[in-house]
Amino acid sequence: MMRRLLVPLCAVLLLFVAVVQFAHADTVDEETRRIGKQLQCPVCSGAAVSDSPSELAGQMRAVIRSKLVAGETEPQIMTYFIERYGDGVLVEPPRRGFSLLAWLAPVVMLMVGGVVLWRLLSGWLRPRWSPAAVAPTAAGTAQLIAHRNGTAHADEPPADTTTDRARAELDRFRREA
Amino acid sequence: MADFGHIAIVAAFVVAAYAAIAAPLGVRLRIPELVASAYNAVLGVAILMTVASFTLLTGFLTNDFSIKYVAEHSSREMPLSLVAAAFYGGQAGSLLYWGWTLSLFGALVAYQQRRNDRALMAYVHMTLMFVMAFFGLILGFVASPFEKLAVVPANGLGLNPLLYDLGMLYHPPMLLAGYMAWTIPFAFAVGALATGRLDAGWIHTTRKYALVAWGILGVGNMLGAWWAYRVLGWGGYWGWDPVENSAIMPWLIGTAFIHSVIIQERRGMLKVWNLALVMSTFYLAIFGTFVVRSGVINSVHSFAQSAIGPYFLVFLSMVVTVTLGMLFYRLPLLRSENHLDSMLSRESSFLLNNLLFLGLVFAIFWGTIFPLVSEAIQGTKITVGPPFFNQVAGPILIALLALMGVGPLMPWRKGNRSNLLNLFAAPVAFGVIVGILVGIVKGFDQPKALISFAVCGFVTATIMSEVVRGTLARRQATGENPAAALANLISRNNRRYGGYIVHLGIVMIAVAVTASSMYQVEQMARLRPGESISIAEYRLTYNGMQERAEPGVRIIEAQLAVESGGQLQGLVVTDKRFFRGFERQPSTSVGIRTTPFDDLYVVLAGWEADGSASFMVYVNPMVIWIWLGGIMAVGGGLVALWPERRARVVTVSAPARGMAVGRA
Numbered sequence: 001m002m003r004r005l006l007v008p009l010c011a012v013l014l015l016f017v018a019v020v021q022f023a024h025a026d027t028v029d030e031e032t033r034r035i036g037k038q039l040q041c042p043v044c045s046g047a048a049v050s051d052s053p054s055e056l057a058g059q060m061r062a063v064i065r066s067k068l069v070a071g072e073t074e075p076q077i078m079t080y081f082i083e084r085y086g087d088g089v090l091v092e093p094p095r096r097g098f099s100l101l102a103w104l105a106p107v108v109m110l111m112v113g114g115v116v117l118w119r120l121l122s123g124w125l126r127p128r129w130s131p132a133a134v135a136p137t138a139a140g141t142a143q144l145i146a147h148r149n150g151t152a153h154a155d156e157p158p159a160d161t162t163t164d165r166a167r168a169e170l171d172r173f174r175r176e177a
Numbered sequence: 178m179a180d181f182g183h184i185a186i187v188a189a190f191v192v193a194a195y196a197a198i199a200a201p202l203g204v205r206l207r208i209p210e211l212v213a214s215a216y217n218a219v220l221g222v223a224i225l226m227t228v229a230s231f232t233l234l235t236g237f238l239t240n241d242f243s244i245k246y247v248a249e250h251s252s253r254e255m256p257l258s259l260v261a262a263a264f265y266g267g268q269a270g271s272l273l274y275w276g277w278t279l280s281l282f283g284a285l286v287a288y289q290q291r292r293n294d295r296a297l298m299a300y301v302h303m304t305l306m307f308v309m310a311f312f313g314l315i316l317g318f319v320a321s322p323f324e325k326l327a328v329v330p331a332n333g334l335g336l337n338p339l340l341y342d343l344g345m346l347y348h349p350p351m352l353l354a355g356y357m358a359w360t361i362p363f364a365f366a367v368g369a370l371a372t373g374r375l376d377a378g379w380i381h382t383t384r385k386y387a388l389v390a391w392g393i394l395g396v397g398n399m400l401g402a403w404w405a406y407r408v409l410g411w412g413g414y415w416g417w418d419p420v421e422n423s424a425i426m427p428w429l430i431g432t433a434f435i436h437s438v439i440i441q442e443r444r445g446m447l448k449v450w451n452l453a454l455v456m457s458t459f460y461l462a463i464f465g466t467f468v469v470r471s472g473v474i475n476s477v478h479s480f481a482q483s484a485i486g487p488y489f490l491v492f493l494s495m496v497v498t499v500t501l502g503m504l505f506y507r508l509p510l511l512r513s514e515n516h517l518d519s520m521l522s523r524e525s526s527f528l529l530n531n532l533l534f535l536g537l538v539f540a541i542f543w544g545t546i547f548p549l550v551s552e553a554i555q556g557t558k559i560t561v562g563p564p565f566f567n568q569v570a571g572p573i574l575i576a577l578l579a580l581m582g583v584g585p586l587m588p589w590r591k592g593n594r595s596n597l598l599n600l601f602a603a604p605v606a607f608g609v610i611v612g613i614l615v616g617i618v619k620g621f622d623q624p625k626a627l628i629s630f631a632v633c634g635f636v637t638a639t640i641m642s643e644v645v646r647g648t649l650a651r652r653q654a655t656g657e658n659p660a661a662a663l664a665n666l667i668s669r670n671n672r673r674y675g676g677y678i679v680h681l682g683i684v685m686i687a688v689a690v691t692a693s694s695m696y697q698v699e700q701m702a703r704l705r706p707g708e709s710i711s712i713a714e715y716r717l718t719y720n721g722m723q724e725r726a727e728p729g730v731r732i733i734e735a736q737l738a739v740e741s742g743g744q745l746q747g748l749v750v751t752d753k754r755f756f757r758g759f760e761r762q763p764s765t766s767v768g769i770r771t772t773p774f775d776d777l778y779v780v781l782a783g784w785e786a787d788g789s790a791s792f793m794v795y796v797n798p799m800v801i802w803i804w805l806g807g808i809m810a811v812g813g814g815l816v817a818l819w820p821e822r823r824a825r826v827v828t829v830s831a832p833a834r835g836m837a838v839g840r841a
Contacts, residue, residue: 029701033699033701038564040560040562047411048562051411051412051793053410053765053782053783086557086558087557087559088548088557088558088559088560089560090559090560091560091562091563091564091565092560092561092562092564092565092568093547093551093559093560093561093565094559097555098551098554098555099551099559101547102543102544102547102551102559102561102565103565103569105539105543106536106539106540106543106544106569107569109536109539109540109543110532110533110536110539110540110573113532113535113536114532117528117529117532121517121520121525121528124516124517125517125518125519125520
């Protein structure tokens with residue numbers, strides 16, 4: 001009698017454990033993944049611990065999981081891995097110390113580039129008050145007509161006519177004067 | 178047999194070196210015979226390199242394992258297509274392929290431009306043949322593909338399992354050819370510097386070559402992404418791997434170049450800048466080859482490493498020093514009439530485009546070499562992984578995308594503020610609406626994605642409004658039906674509208690990349706046969722596993738049934754392949770089911786003796802649109818390349834008004 005009961009009892013118990021485990025595992029799984037995504041698999045190129053099929057990555061995932069189960073928090077686990085493997089275990093450079101340069105240099109370069117470009121463009125700008133710039137030219141008139149008719153393309157600059165060149169000469173003369 | 182190939186390469190080296198010296202000498206000393214002989218030498222090199230390449234190919238096709246390179250990269254079990262592709266499956270062979278295509282392109286250019294300015298062409302030949310001679314030197318004396326084995330093995334080692342894929346047939350040849358093809362615009366730049374003829378002439382000649390090189394390199398990158406997506410099995414298509422980065426950098430600078438040459442063509446501005454851009458593109462292409470080959474930076478492409486790195490470094494520094502020296506020497510000639518009428522103009526938006534592209538390339542370059550910098554300076558190896566690049570490159574890419582909508586509507590010379598407001602009001606509104614609509618459907622918790630979609634909407638609206646406005650104007654002017662008006666509009670302004678088509682392709686890619694990276698769903702599951710999981714709208718049931726063998730490979734294959742909306746959609750099969758000789762390094766075939774909305778992406782991660790298996794399952798939204806966008810961009814490139822019609826002005830007289838209808 002006992003024996004007959006034992007099997008279903010065990011089965012139910014196992015199922016219960018499995019269900020609890022599964023329900024619990026779900027969130028641990030997610031957290032393991034989130035932490036694993038921030039860690040670089042040390043033996044593979046370009047794969048995070050969460051995505052790598054390598055053995056070591058598997059072990060690291062297991063470590064993360066057991067630490068989570070033991071109640072450790074994400075920062076604690078990250079610190080553990082950084083202490084063991086160094087900063088290189090992080091998938092992105094840490095935002096402190098020398099590695100801050102990795103983040104700052106592109107931004108600084110872009111800003112410097114922006115300033116250089118602005119100054120360059122300002123230097124190339126024709127003086128705005130030049131009356132010649134608004135003087136009617138043949139090319140300008142043609143463009144105006146084309147524009148009114150909707151056939152002009154913004155792509156077509158007016159041909160570099162003699163008037164244009166004369167205007168440039170005039171500008172230069174003015175600036176030097 | 179192998180000796181024959183070796184002799185051909187050494188001969189090619191000698192002839193190329195001769196041509197590189199004879200061509201400029203003939204011009205300097207005014208000996209036309211010498212110039213003509215250099216021209217013949219260029220064609221001769223192409224023949225010699227072709228002979229060498231066919232010798233190696235024959236070695237592969239006849240399983241001639243006495244050649245070390247063949248024995249290391251091929252085996253009797255490999256399908257014929259892969260045996261042929263194994264040609265460029267390793268170091269020496271890929272360099273031979275580089276050199277061979279360079280010799281062919283060199284000969285083609287020499288022939289096409291045989292009536293072009295003799296002095297210019299002499300220096301173009303000099304440059305091409307100098308690069309050629311470098312490859313001849315490497316192939317002949319350092320990394321020969323024709324090295325022989327003392328003992329001939331019965332069978333070869335076979336290709337690296339990662340390369341055992343359809344992608345192998347397309348990606349490496351395209352990418353290498355893309356690198357190589359930038360040599361040609363570079364050679365013209367050097368020619369222009371050497372002769373001092375720095376007007377727009379060399380730009381006109383090289384525009385098509387640059388566009389072709391840009392297209393090939395772009396397609397090569399795209400195919401790499403496609404291959405990585407199908408084979409590497411981590412759910413993505415772009416991993417910011419150092420080799421990927423070195424392949425995208427020349428393409429980005431090349432993109433900046435094909436935009437900024439337009440200013441030089443139209444306005445005679447930016448002469449130095451364009452030379453610098455085309456030169457940098459070439460430097461980066463060589464740098465890319467160096468990174469792939471040297472293994473200084475850890476990468477998924479590390480199967481192609483060797484000791485030739487230093488040669489590339491020396492070559493690169495020589496080329497950089499000499500050509501930069503030439504650029505500085507010619508600076509006085511390059512003072513151009515740089516006048517700008519307004520900050521609000523097409524010119525300035527092109528320059529902003531250049532700034533952003535350069536900033537992007539700097540960020541990628543910096544991220545790629547930062548591990549080396551960090552190790553050299555503070556002694557710790559730092560990882561610069563995808564999150565870094567996504568965070569740094571992401572905003573720049575969005576800005577570039579937005580500029581793609583702004584630039585084409587900016588008039589040349591001077592924009593009128595209120596006019597522009599009118600022009601942009603509707604597209605901006607459209608973009609904002611798109612962003613909000615997506616937010617309502619998908620939630621507002623991913624603001625970056627919404628901004629990206631809004632910008633994509635804005636760009637699409639500006640391009641469409643341009644096309645519609647042009648078509649209507651043409652229809653009004655000629656009375657054609659809308660379809661004919663559109664077709665003629667495109668064919669008469671093929672460069673402009675080809676560009677728009679490329680832009681639309683890029684928008685498609687941007688939408689798909691945003692969707693697939695921001696809204697990816699992933700799940701790890703361990704299933705027994707008969708069990709199932711649900712992910713997104715799919716329900717997957719694991720049917721079981723089977724093992725089968727193909728020549729030289731053992732395959733463990735898992736099968737899953739896919740249901741969605743309560744209906745069986747079909748089967749997904751994913752497997753691990755254990756190649757003979759690479760048993761510890763199984764390769765993965767990802768099971769992918771593609772719909773216009775998303776890709777179901779299933780990777781077999783492992784299995785147990787009890788028949789249960791673990792899977793990584795991803796649902797990647799809209800990935801197919803990346804490839805379609807790529808195809809569209811290629812189509813646009815072809816439209817832009819189409820031979821231009823003769824410039825002509827058709828004047829249609831209509832009552833009370835005269836009208837100039839579109840210059841071709």
